[in-house]
Amino acid sequence: MINLTIIDALKKLKSREIGALELMQAHLDRIEKYNPELNAYITVTRERALNDATAAAERIANGTARPLDGIPIAMKDLFATRGIRTTAASRMLENFVPEYESTISQKFIDAGSVLLGKSNLDEFAMGTFSKTSYFGAPVNPWQREHKLTAGGSSGGSTSAVASGMAMGATGTDTGGSIRFPCSITGLVGVKPTYGLCSRWGCVAFASSLDTPGPIARTVDDAALLLSVMAGHDAKDSTSAPNAKFDIDGELQPILGDGKKLRIGVIKEFNSVQISEDMKKLFEQRVSDLKSMGAEIVEVSIPNVLDALAAYYIIAPAEASSNLARYDGMRYGLRVEGVDLEDTYKKTRAAGFGTEVQCRMLIGTAVLSSESYEVYFMQAARVRRMISDAFNNAFDKCDLIVCPSGANTALPLDSDLTPLEYYALDLFTVAMNLAGVPAVSVPCGLASNGLPLGMQVVGRRFDDMRVLQLAKHIETAANVDNRPTVIMGE
């Protein structure tokens, strides 16, 4: 049962071939068996799953089913869930139980899904391997002999979905945290247009970049989850008034039958070192698109390689401001000091891990009066140039494709320098700076048997066509990512 896609499970639930309780139990059994090894969940919500599945089963029985009735999902532990511990994988929030529900998790409740638990991530979503989690790193199920990263920061979500411990999950993507982990776990990850999915109730990292989105095993499943997540929210001041993503059934083809589509390939990315496997698979998929009738054009995003530097100034700057709220006074950890200032110091020193402290120091430094103009404002200018360049590129093409990363999953014990970790985001951060939609979709298996992903990028609010093209790539790549194939029964 754990191999089913969400779309197929919904059909089988409707035709009573399977039951919501049975489906939930199959996933809880899987969690019981594999979560100790994979560490995908920080909190498993067994009781809640039972209640959700019982309610879903009743609605299915009396013909009032909702769009995701009975579908077991994992919620990244960055989304506040009422009455359920929400940690952001930080010691600071280790025992934090919110009194309110984030807009995104509320939408999943309203859609009838079954919450299995809160998935692991990098502390406050800062990282690329989920190794900065206070609860230890989640593991990639594609290889069991030597532990590999499931990516970050949404690494618990990808570990859970790839291993059959959830049918779908939520993630957040500030600089690549949905797309990168999906690319190395053989999954589909959507970073929607900024403003399409509400950030309300999601623990803030860098507010002008944070983008909630879905993680699934197929493009159609991801599109269905996105339709549940999208929508205007008055509680989020950057939510787009026209936010909408409606889908009726499966995604329609945009290639074939003489349809015209211009697909751009970013010139500047040609000079970036990537693995032979990535290069080969990317070229194969591009040539597949060409043979389906797409016209391939070269486009230029002149500053795209500066996106990384701009991102690692803007994101820490916003983080240093957002994380100032954790002072031990209102909620979260409090370590008593001799006076107020000492309490602040002790609380923040004990509550935050090294990477988070490092980001806050960088952020505070680039916002200081001596550095503001030369660092922060300069990064903001680069951001504007990148955003304009995407607009110009979309005069020459309808959609853009590029790799999601350079390599397959690396071992969790890889010894990378901080700058080497940051460099892994090279292919993903520009889309966050520009606010454009981007999907990572599997483009094949590398010679070591591990999956690789490529991106489809579109104009703002062109999320539908981005997914439509991703579906063509998925079909061409034909990667078998069934959980039982990946890690056995």
Ligand code: GLN
């Ligand atoms: N790896 C990037 C970082 O560490 C992206 C994180 C994210 O998208 N949340 O900031």
